[in-house]
Structures are given as structure tokens and as C-alpha cells.
Amino acid sequence: MNGIKDKVAIVTGGATIIGAAVAASLHAAGARVVIADIDRDGGERVAKDLGEGARFIATDITDDAQIEQCVASTVETYGGVDLLINLACSYVDDGIESTRDDWNQSLSVNVVGAVMMAKACRPHMVARGGGAIVNFSSISAKVAQTGRWLYPVGKAAVAQLTRNMAMDLAGEGIRVNSVSPGWTWSRVMDELTQGNRAKTDKVAAPFHMLGRVGDPEEVANAVVFLCSSQASFITGADLAVDGGYSAMGPEQGVPAIPLLAQ
Template sequence: MSMHNKIAIVTGGATMIGEGVVAALVAEGCKVVIADIDTTKGPQVEARHAGSRFIRTDVSDDASIAACIKDTVAAFGGINYLVNCAASYVDNGAASTRAEWNTTLNVNLIGAAMMLQAATPEMQKRGGGAVVNFASISAFAAQTGRWLYPISKAAIVQFTRNAALDLAPQNIRVNAVSPGWTWSSVIEGMAGGDKAKADGVAADFHMLGRLGMPAEVANVVSFLLSDKASFVTGATYACDGGYQALGPEARTAAIGRLMS
């Protein structure tokens, strides 16, 4: 049942959330490949986590994906787990160009599908495997000025179902995690590094009144990969502080307003 010595590929592993996943898997005894285009942060993550290895990978390029699979097998001997975390935030809403649509769908959706296709034969050699795709709260609700990213994440939810069904006979489970606002490079940048400010904004629409942390998302990813989730497949698992369960009344006492 142990994750010890299992081999995982984490796309987008060079950033804060990805590094959280790398750390959680290394802590379970996994060997982890950080598959990212970021050749500055990737080696830095590798240096912080013994048992991980950076392999420069562009998930929008099939030759690069094939090289990642080959190099992973050469380094560690096979593949048990795949985490599709890499993402593009390119999004110009209604004004998005065809090139922008292609970029975001290519990285967020097709990149995940091609990574899974390339990793499947190696998982089969090991008798099966487990996959976690990154969805988002953005998959389930309209957000002002955003089209490409939320649509790519909604597609990831359906991709997770389709892949889970067709890979079940090969003993490969496919699930997704759906984070809420998470303390990440993106949010840190927009909030000018002010976490208290970011928590304050998030408090309006997360039941728990704050952002999530990368380690909290990573714990769910680790669980879904592990044999503890042996009967979980095709599912999208919310790790969003209650965001999706909250209705339009948000955290305000709306009934109280009627009576005041």
C-alpha cells in the first residue's frame, strides 16, 4: 500500500503549488520528476527536495513529452504516478485571439492529455497507476473577463471522467483536484506579496475565510494518488475551503438583511 519508491512526474513542478506536490510526494518516499519549462526555478526545486529531479519539459511539444518519459524511465526505472499541474493563464476574455485560445487549451488541456497518453504504457508495465489533473473553482462558475482558463479547467473535469473510464481496465485511476484560491506565485504577485491582504479578499467567498496553502492542495493530490483512494476514479475533489459549496449569499447573513 506504500508510496515508497513509487515514481511520479509532476508537470508544472517548478512553481509554488507544484513544489508543494513535489514535497508531499518526496515525503512519502516517492521519486519525483519536476517536468516544467522553467529552467531557473526547476533546478532550484530539485535542490530543495532530495529524491526529485528536474527534467525540462514543454507539455505543448510532443517531442519534449516523449523525452521526459524516456528520461524519467532512464533515471528512475518506470512511472507510477502523473500529476498534470502545468498551466497557462493566458486569457483575454471575449477578445482572445485564436492564438491565445490555442496556447491555453494546448498547455492546460491537450498537454495533460498527451502527458497521460505518453505515460500510460509505462504505468501498464507496472500493473497500473494513478493520475491527478488540476481543475479549479474556475471550472464551475463564470468569472469576469475570463474565458480561456475557466473553459480549459471545465474541460479538464470532463477529460478526467473520460480518461478514468477508458483506463480503468488497465488499473489506472484518473482524478482531479479542484483548488480554490491558493497562495501561489500568481496570487503572491498580484497581492504584492501581502498574504494577509490576499486572505482578506478570499475571505468573502471561501467558507474557511482564507486562501489555501500549497501543502493543503498537495495533501489531497497525494491522497488521490495513494492506494488509500483505491476506489476513487473519475472524481473531481474540491480542495477549496468551501468555495464551491457556497451560494450567492456568500458568507453574509442574507435573511438577517430582510429583517433589519
């Protein structure tokens, strides 16, 4: 991908499996990468594995002072900010039983944290003549899932936020897009299945046309594309990286009409 080399990227949530893949892909494309996360051990490990041109900055994106510090420290180390990947998320969600504090915490990470990161990066992107922001939405933004209210609402807000950001930052040369991954091999799946990828693929197969979960690298590829100069005329868009999940209807991949004749 063109236009990534020597750019400076901040990846929130870069300490986890998907975030680490995004950080690694941007790094491989020639960017200098800051991993901004609350997970110190994970973040340090990812930065160390990437080596030169990568560093971890402990950052809680629900805290504006830490956001300011993260961006200032990035500029001090690498001279500016060109790319922001708003990937950190909270899965706090107890459906209707969720408390006000749960809602505030969830939206503070999933929505407001992304806004505040963008706000802090904006002047530095403007100083470099523009930039690109990739927000993380989800397949969960557009469908009802049992017992989940907070996370899907936050992800739907991110999709709308992406359009608002794209509108108001276009004049400053900042493109803003989102990705909506389908089920992607990630920490939660790793933990719940004790590392059983085959089982995870089997569970996901009926609701993904491609019959499996995505690889973190497949999501990362889409992020790198949206950051690159190949995507120079793309802004305000949401890119589904979901193996066909969102194109599939309730009939799934099963011929339904023949059921009438049975």
C-alpha cells in the same frame, strides 16, 4: 499515506509554488519525483532542494517530442512511471478579446498537454500493473468570472477529461481523478500582493467558508491522498480543495433573509 514509497511521479508545473509543494509532499511520502516544467531555473531549484530522488527535466508540454523525451528520461533514471500529476497551466486569457492563437495556446497547455502526458505515461504505468493520474481542475471550472473565458473553459474540460480518462484506463489499473483548488497561495498572489498573505486572505475571506486562501501544502495533501492506496476505490472523481468556495451560494456567509426586514 501508503503506496507512495518508491513510486515514480512526474509533476508537470512542478517549478512553481503549488507544483513545488506537490513535488515535496510526494517526495516526503517516499516517491521519486520528476519536475517537468519550462521554467529551468525554478525547476532546477526545486529538484536541488528536494535532493536525492528528485530531478528536473526541462519539458514544454505543448511539444510532443519533449513529452516523449521527458517520459523516456524518467524511465531511464528511475525505471518506470507510476504517478502523473498534470499541474502545469497557462493563465493566458483576455476574455472575449482573446485571439485564436490565445485559445490554442491556452488549451494546448491546460487540456491537450495533460492528455499527451497521460498518453506517453500510460504504457509505462501498464507495465508496472497500473498507476494514478491527478489532473488539476479549479473552482473556475464551474462559475463565471469576469473577463475570463479561456482558463475556466480549459479547467471545465479537464474535469470532463478526467471522467473520460478514468473510464478508459480503469481496465488497465490506472485511476484518474482531479482536484479543484480554491484560491491557493501561489506565484500570482505572491507577485500581485508583494508577498502579502494577510491581504490575500482578507480578499478571499468572503468567498471561502474557511475565510482564507489555501496553503499549497493543503492542495498537495489531497494530491498525495488521491495517489495513495487509501484512494484505491476512487476514480473519475473531482475533489474540491477549496475551503468551501464551491459549496457557498451567492448569499455568501451573510444572513440574507434578515435583509428583508431592514
